[in-house]
Amino acid sequence: MPDVEQDGSRRRGRNETEEERADRMWSELIQEVRVAQMGVQILFGFLLTVVFTPTYEDLSGTDKTIYIVTVVLGACATGALIGPVSLHRLVSGRRIKPQAVRWASRLTLLGLALLLVTTSSSLLLILRVATHGDYVAYLVAGVVCWYLLCWLGLPMWARYRHTTR
Template structure:
């Protein structure tokens, strides 16, 4: 939307923009945080089930990697909250928003990896089908399309210059 004087976008100070971006980022993180915490919680219970003892070595390795990925994803997605608490009131919000955004991006990447590894483990155990890897690859491709490629396409095609 063009404003008087040929300017585009919002009429806000750097601090107002940082406040708005922080609020938007926290809303986005809440969605991902909830999902990763539920998934991580379920992953932690698997080791205590009777079926865990019957997993072969490869499935135990996949499980271990999945739990570590889930823990890392949880840390990265909770990181922006800790960052905000530690720097609140220090007049560094624009930089804090940048770092929180980076942590969120890393957390989403790790969440994708956690979900892929979880799906691989579940489908391997449930089906014993060698085609599982192809199915998981297709799901990962779908995640990449939805989470990265479409947003990058929209960003490139529709960003006002």
């Protein structure tokens, strides 16, 4: 017989308290953030070095603007993806882990969105400098669509397809 609560309703998911669920979700979130943090920090580090290369002076005004916007986006993505660590450290022991998990999750989603835009604008800048082709915008749009499919489309499809009602 399936697990049944005292009120007669069926129990769904794991049998865990709110605190246990928050602990589990925190551990999962931190593992996910580690992957994204590594990527954004490497990208941001490379972006910071570009301005110190001789080629930077040869960039057009538009390319320099794209570079500056990309660096700022990278800084914002880095901040959002490191934010959950600071949040956890500052609220640890305050008995608000469920709320902290919600805020850390929001920061992570914001960081991923910023990472998408940072990566896309980095690609735009690189392809503009490397090719000077009219097709660059189409290539970048294609990559953005690929990111959206991998980062949003597939997860939303799986959520819709495999979530019990």
